Amino acid sequence: MTTRFTLNGTAVSVDLPGEVSLLHALRGPLGLSGPRYGCGAEQCGTCMVLVEGTPRYACTLALDAVEGKAVRTVEGLGTPEAPHPLQAAFLAEQAGQCGFCLPGILVSAAALLDRDPDPDDAAIRAALDPHLCRCGSHNRIIRAVRRAARAMREGRAAA
Amino acid sequence: MSAGSGMDFRGLVTPEDGRPRLPGSLHTNRRLSQWITFHADGRVTIRPGKVELGQGILTALAQIAADELDVSLARIGVQTAATPDSPNEGVTSGSLSVQDCGSALRHACANARAIHLQVAAQKTGVPLEALRVEDGTFFGPAGPVGSYWAQADDALLECAASPEVKAKPPSARRIAGTSAPRLDLPDKVFGAARFVHDLRLPGMLHARVVRPPARGARLVELREGGPPLPGGARVVRDGSFLAVVAAAEHDAEAAAARLAARVRWEEADTLPDERALADWLREAPHEDSVVIERAADDVALAGQTVRTCFFRPPVAHASVGTCCAVARWSGGTLEVWTHSQGVYNLRTDLAKVLRIAPERILVRHVEGAGCYGHNGADDVALDAALVARAVPDQPVRVLWSRAEELGWSPFSSAMLVEVEATADAAGNLVSWRCEIISNGHSSRPGRMQDPTLLSGAYVEGGVPVPPSINPPIAGGGGAQRNAIPLYRIPNLRIGLRRLTVMPLRTSALRGLGAPVNVWAIESTMDELAAHAGADPVEFRLRHLDDPRAAEVLRAAAEMAGWAGRARREGVGMGVGFARYKNASAWCAVVAEIAAEATVRATRLWIAADVGEAINPDGVANQLEGGAIHGVSMALKEAVRFDRRRVTSDSWETYPILRFSEVPVVQTRLIQRPDQPPLGAGECALAPSVAAIAGAIRDALGVRVRAMPFTPETIAAAMDAA
Ligand code: FES
Ligand code: FES
Numbered sequence: 001m002t003t004r005f006t007l008n009g010t011a012v013s014v015d016l017p018g019e020v021s022l023l024h025a026l027r028g029p030l031g032l033s034g035p036r037y038g039c040g041a042e043q044c045g046t047c048m049v050l051v052e053g054t055p056r057y058a059c060t061l062a063l064d065a066v067e068g069k070a071v072r073t074v075e076g077l078g079t080p081e082a083p084h085p086l087q088a089a090f091l092a093e094q095a096g097q098c099g100f101c102l103p104g105i106l107v108s109a110a111a112l113l114d115r116d117p118d119p120d121d122a123a124i125r126a127a128l129d130p131h132l133c134r135c136g137s138h139n140r141i142i143r144a145v146r147r148a149a150r151a152m153r154e155g156r157a158a159a
Numbered sequence: 160m161s162a163g164s165g166m167d168f169r170g171l172v173t174p175e176d177g178r179p180r181l182p183g184s185l186h187t188n189r190r191l192s193q194w195i196t197f198h199a200d201g202r203v204t205i206r207p208g209k210v211e212l213g214q215g216i217l218t219a220l221a222q223i224a225a226d227e228l229d230v231s232l233a234r235i236g237v238q239t240a241a242t243p244d245s246p247n248e249g250v251t252s253g254s255l256s257v258q259d260c261g262s263a264l265r266h267a268c269a270n271a272r273a274i275h276l277q278v279a280a281q282k283t284g285v286p287l288e289a290l291r292v293e294d295g296t297f298f299g300p301a302g303p304v305g306s307y308w309a310q311a312d313d314a315l316l317e318c319a320a321s322p323e324v325k326a327k328p329p330s331a332r333r334i335a336g337t338s339a340p341r342l343d344l345p346d347k348v349f350g351a352a353r354f355v356h357d358l359r360l361p362g363m364l365h366a367r368v369v370r371p372p373a374r375g376a377r378l379v380e381l382r383e384g385g386p387p388l389p390g391g392a393r394v395v396r397d398g399s400f401l402a403v404v405a406a407a408e409h410d411a412e413a414a415a416a417r418l419a420a421r422v423r424w425e426e427a428d429t430l431p432d433e434r435a436l437a438d439w440l441r442e443a444p445h446e447d448s449v450v451i452e453r454a455a456d457d458v459a460l461a462g463q464t465v466r467t468c469f470f471r472p473p474v475a476h477a478s479v480g481t482c483c484a485v486a487r488w489s490g491g492t493l494e495v496w497t498h499s500q501g502v503y504n505l506r507t508d509l510a511k512v513l514r515i516a517p518e519r520i521l522v523r524h525v526e527g528a529g530c531y532g533h534n535g536a537d538d539v540a541l542d543a544a545l546v547a548r549a550v551p552d553q554p555v556r557v558l559w560s561r562a563e564e565l566g567w568s569p570f571s572s573a574m575l576v577e578v579e580a581t582a583d584a585a586g587n588l589v590s591w592r593c594e595i596i597s598n599g600h601s602s603r604p605g606r607m608q609d610p611t612l613l614s615g616a617y618v619e620g621g622v623p624v625p626p627s628i629n630p631p632i633a634g635g636g637g638a639q640r641n642a643i644p645l646y647r648i649p650n651l652r653i654g655l656r657r658l659t660v661m662p663l664r665t666s667a668l669r670g671l672g673a674p675v676n677v678w679a680i681e682s683t684m685d686e687l688a689a690h691a692g693a694d695p696v697e698f699r700l701r702h703l704d705d706p707r708a709a710e711v712l713r714a715a716a717e718m719a720g721w722a723g724r725a726r727r728e729g730v731g732m733g734v735g736f737a738r739y740k741n742a743s744a745w746c747a748v749v750a751e752i753a754a755e756a757t758v759r760a761t762r763l764w765i766a767a768d769v770g771e772a773i774n775p776d777g778v779a780n781q782l783e784g785g786a787i788h789g790v791s792m793a794l795k796e797a798v799r800f801d802r803r804r805v806t807s808d809s810w811e812t813y814p815i816l817r818f819s820e821v822p823v824v825q826t827r828l829i830q831r832p833d834q835p836p837l838g839a840g841e842c843a844l845a846p847s848v849a850a851i852a853g854a855i856r857d858a859l860g861v862r863v864r865a866m867p868f869t870p871e872t873i874a875a876a877m878d879a880a
Contacts, residue, residue, distance in 0.1 A: 016409070024409040033357040034350025038479050039561040043810035046479055074350035087348045094340060094776055097784055098213025098529035099347025100480040106348065128818040132810065134479045135213055135529045136787030138821040140780070 008076025018064030045131030097135035188246035208248030227268035338776030398619035480528025498527025504605025569666035586691030599627030600637030681849035714766035733853020735846035750850035789847030
């Protein structure tokens with residue numbers, strides 16, 4: 001079965017049974033590394049991707065549910081040459097230790113800043129609550145999201 | 160203490176071998192070319208034996224090398240550890256990386272620089288004293304005369320390091336001591352393939368292990384027939400080790416679930432009754448030893464005595480990523496890609512289980528998700544090797560499920576610590592007796608006679624993992640880590656009871672015994688302070704002779720506004736202090752909690768002294784991470800089990816601290832560039848646990864006696880009071 005959707009702005013098609021998870025498709029035939037398996041049960045957020053701009057758990061989302069939709073992963077946020085303000089801010093704040101949790105957190109933060117350009121700490125914590133970070137980078141991550149929001153409001157790309 | 164015979168605690172205790180002493184792991188890995196290579200194109204490769212665990216060690220080591228060699232940081236490349244070429248630095252653990260590896264690398268680089276300059280002086284006739292190095296180029300009075308790069312091919316480093324060469328004085332350092340950005344972080348925020356999980360080798364297959372439903376269960380029947388496994392998945396079995404391997408990962412996952420339904424296991428009750436775990440600890444077979452005993456005759460033992468028993472259930476590593484490894488057999492040689500903390504140690508035990516010579520195994524480190532101690536990284540490497548053996552020449556990737564990660568990794572042991580302490584009429588401590596009951600805190604591979612890898616016990620002819628041991632106190636100790644109070648106490652006796660049975664596999668987890676021991680000590684100090692009518696900070700300072708200890712304590716108190724704190728309903732503040740392993744970093748934490756339906760940690764103030772901080776921002780990051788880990792352990796964590804299996808094998812049943820629950824943290828580093836660098840990853844955890852317990856007492860007037868500090872354990876402590 002073939003599923004067609006837009007991945008980070010590019011049209012892709014995947015030949016896998018429709019009930020296979022989006023996560024397996026992204027990490028398998030589509031060759032991405034950012035979305036990661038952490039629990040397979042919507043309990044940790046390491047697999048988070050944006051589907052039509054909304055954070056969704058790729059570990060439980062069936063591939064056929066994204067037919068014709070736009071999927072965005074951390075790879076689609078920015079590149080080292082042209083980083084998303086969030087990525088620049090995470091680097092500026094050195095927000096992370098092992099970094100395993102970051103790709104999921106970054107896409108959730110991007111969705112938050114899309115709907116709320118000036119979130120307070122409580123709003124950031126609430127938006128990131130589906131995500132676990134065992135390294136304890138939370139406070140730096142919150143600071144980085146604030147920093148990115150500021151940069152975006154001021155129309156700057158980087159931190 | 161008895162550590163058993165033939166134990167190899169490489170890296171924990173440096174051998175006295177008659178050779179001139181060299182710093183850190185350079186002592187046992189003396190050849191310079193093992194550590195450093197200059198390239199003709201202007202790059203330097205350093206080869207530490209310690210590995211990146213998410214703690215930022217690669218960056219700190221590159222900073223040290225750049226500084227000592229006088230080259231820019233951008234020229235330094237770090238080659239990750241791999242057998243057989245990397246220096247054997249044992250295990251990356253115990254916050255020793257900067258101590259062992261940093262000091263070795265600093266000295267090796269100083270040697271390399273001296274050798275290169277000597278050669279340049281000979282070649283050019285410029286006197287050695289007149290030469291200086293600028294970003295790798297050698298300058299004489301008249302301008303450039305050579306470089307590391309021009310001499311790169313001369314095999315100048317094929318020699319042993321000399322103890323005579325001196326590293327730069329602290330005042331001459333330009334890169335070490337600055338907050339250089341993490342070298343690995345860009346990959347991580349752009350989602351690059353950096354983890355072992357992301358490795359994609361040509362022809363790579365995917366495998367999943369089918370674990371037994373109960374600890375120690377034996378596979379008695381694998382029913383044939385039924386529909387074929389998805390994706391042409393193939394079954395691999397060795398005794399009671401069972402796995403499936405397929406070309407596509409989703410097929411391997413589905414096949415494992417399908418196969419699990421076809422297996423009959425023989426199970427038995429092997430675990431203690433969780434509700435009576437403390438009693439079980441008291442009654443289990445054990446061996447006793449004395450950690451320390453000293454007596455003073457001339458002090459009055461009369462006074463105020465407090466007696467308390469502290470209990471913590473087992474806790475899990477709970478990394479956000481699950482364990483993963485890739486293995487390939489070809490022509491009798493095994494290659495393994497792993498996030499193990501010790502590539503040589505892993506190789507030793509792989510060789511034992513697989514019954515091949517260690518030289519036939521190549522073990523390469525690739526980063527994994529955050530590692531907080533001896534997790535399942537080594538275990539999954541064996542799993543991958545076992546499956547790969549059945550499909551020669553094809554790389555096999557094994558990824559653990561969340562249930563395996565939380566249910567089958569080694570845990571930090573349940574602990575019971577009983578303290579009886581007496582202060583005289585003036586409130587001065589006169590005697591301290593403590594008894595620790597715990598399983599050992601180390602079952603790392605490569606250290607015992609029998610292998611300690613999980614599936615090694617399940618393969619045909621396998622032997623159970625031997626009960627864990629405790630490193631000697633000189634190497635930091637295990638269950639007894641930080642059990643000796645740093646406070647002045649004339650009469651002191653600490654006993655250690657190590658269990659000789661191990662129903663739940665235990666090993667090293669961040670801090671080892673320290674979180675429980677420090678909580679017990681600090682809690683007792685609070686109680687004695689209350690009896691003496693003294694302020695908890697002042698009471699501690701009164702018993703501390705170590706000025707660096709006093710300084711962190713004062714700093715944390717000052718940051719928190721301790722002296723002027725106001726009483727607020729439902730809010731409490733507490734303090735915790737320890738010098739990690741009594742020999743490493745000093746750390747004091749003040750915690751503020753809000754006691755609502757549950758206890759919430761609202762703020763932490765952390766002051767630490769890690770000697771020379773190679774990367775101050777990296778240290779702050781580690782302190783904060785360790786403290787949040789401590790808050791999580793204190794308030795939420797407990798491994799749950801019935802008589803056969805671990806039941807807390809999901810994030811729902813093993814919750815950790817979340818974004819909505821994380822306290823605001825402020826850190827202060829006491830800078831001492833002239834003092835030896837000390838690891839920062841573990842020192843804040845135990846004091847944070849202690850500070851939260853103190854804050855609960857402050858808010859609710861109840862001394863908690865069991866972790867985690869949930870409404871249930873707090874209510875139990877109120878009933879007992
Ligand atoms: S892997 Fe999807 S939420 Fe954990
Ligand atoms: S940085 Fe390691 S889990 Fe978040």
